[in-house]
Amino acid sequence: MLKIAKLIFNPIQENTYILWDESGECIVVDAGNVSAREDNRLVEYITEQGLKPVMAVNTHGHFDHLAGVEHLKRTFDIPFAMSGKDTYLLEGAVASARMFGMSDCSFPAMIDIDLDTMEELHFGNTTLKIIPTPGHTPGHVSLYNEQMGIVLTGDTLFRESIGRTDLPGGDYSQIMRSILEKLIVLGDEVKVYPGHGEETTIGHESLYNPFIVEVINKEVNF
Ligand SMILES: [Zn+2]
Numbered sequence: 754m755l756k757i758a759k760l761i762f763n764p765i766q767e768n769t770y771i772l773w774d775e776s777g778e779c780i781v782v783d784a785g786n787v788s789a790r791e792d793n794r795l796v797e798y799i800t801e802q803g804l805k806p807v808m809a810v811n812t813h814g815h816f817d818h819l820a821g822v823e824h825l826k827r828t829f830d831i832p833f834a835m836s837g838k839d840t841y842l843l844e845g846a847v848a849s850a851r852m853f854g855m856s857d858c859s860f861p862a863m864i865d866i867d868l869d870t871m872e873e874l875h876f877g878n879t880t881l882k883i884i885p886t887p888g889h890t891p892g893h894v895s896l897y898n899e900q901m902g903i904v905l906t907g908d909t910l911f912r913e914s915i916g917r918t919d920l921p922g923g924d925y926s927q928i929m930r931s932i933l934e935k936l937i938v939l940g941d942e943v944k945v946y947p948g949h950g951e952e953t954t955i956g957h958e959s960l961y962n963p964f965i966v967e968v969i970n971k972e973v974n975f
Contacts, residue, residue, distance in 0.1 A: 755879050755901045757946065758802075760795060763787040764853050765817035768948055770905060771798065776877030779804040782896065782905055783811055783948060786821030787855050795821060796828060807876050808866070811835040812907025813893040814842030816850040818948060820858045832865035834874070836885070838892030840864055842922075868894050884935050888928020889916035895936060897943075904955075905946045910936055912945070912953035915964045929968055929975040937965070 758771045762785040769786065773779035779799065786795045799806060806829040809822045814835060819842075822833055846860040868874070869892060874881040882897040886909040893916075896905040908916035910932055918925040936945075941956030958965055967973050 755898055755903070757903065758798065759946070760786075760798060762791045762795075763817055763820055763855060766949060767817045768946070768950075769795065769821065770946060771795075771802075771804070772876075772879070772881075773802070773804050774877040774879045776879075777803060777805050778807050778877035780808045780810050780874075780876050781806060781821075781825055783818035783907065784809055784821030784825045785817055785819070786824065787850075787858055792821065792824050792828075795825070806831050808874075809833045810868075810874065810896070811839075812895065812905060812909075812948060813890040814839030814846070815890065815908065816842075816846040816855070816858075816860070817853075818907070819843075819846055819860055820850060820855060822861050823859045826861060833861050834866035834868055835864050836869040836892030836894055837864060837867040838869055838887075839890050840892075842890065868892075886910075886928075886931035886935050888918060888924050888926075888931045889920075891922050891924075893931075897939065901944075902940075902942055903944045903946060904936065904939060905948075906936060907948040910945060910958060910962075911947045911949060912951050913958070913962050914950075915962070916948075926975045929964070932965060933968065 767785035770782040884895040889908045943955045
């Protein structure tokens with residue numbers, strides 16, 4: 754059975770998720786650990802649970818979701834998977850991080866596994882469907898496990914909010930299409946694990962997310 758744990762890292766309060774199953778293999782999604790203390794917290798959690806990391810996976814390439822990937826890669830000798838469409842963000846990550854006082858992080862120079870070319874991700878006995886959800890960034894993906902009815906939405910869909918689209922590469926129409934055509938259709942019961950803030954459900958967001966409600970009520974065009 755798939756299990757999921759959340760650790761909150763860095764000044765942007767980013768959600769880093771550890772996913773594992775009965776095989777003991779785990780993946781770390783959006784490793785945002787930025788200091789020696791946070792690096793240790795992540796490694797200790799993995800060690801305490803007796804898990805074997807097999808991949809660092811990112812929903813997108815923003816620095817606050819990426820700050821811990823290089824440490825994770827080096828510590829466990831694992832590959833880094835992300836959409837190739839977000840590769841351009843790797844170059845600017847150091848400068849962006851510095852603006853938020855995260856001065857001594859190192860970032861991966863390249864992607865080892867391009868999620869853009871894949872429909873599914875496998876680890877242990879678990880399958881995650883890779884759902885392209887562009888709009889916050891061009892290469893943003895959401896990760897969906899059908900058996901457990903959970904979806905990791907990164908910075909596309911938050912509890913009662915959505916990701917910013919005013920950053921370079923952002924596109925409001927695109928993020929709304931991603932949410933309505935790719936995420937809302939997963940069904941009301943599906944549990945949402947976002948890149949920042951608390952968990953929610955698709956059902957809750959259909960009713961209470963103001964960005965979704967205003968579009969459904971045709972108060973705004975997208
Ligand atoms: Zn982001």
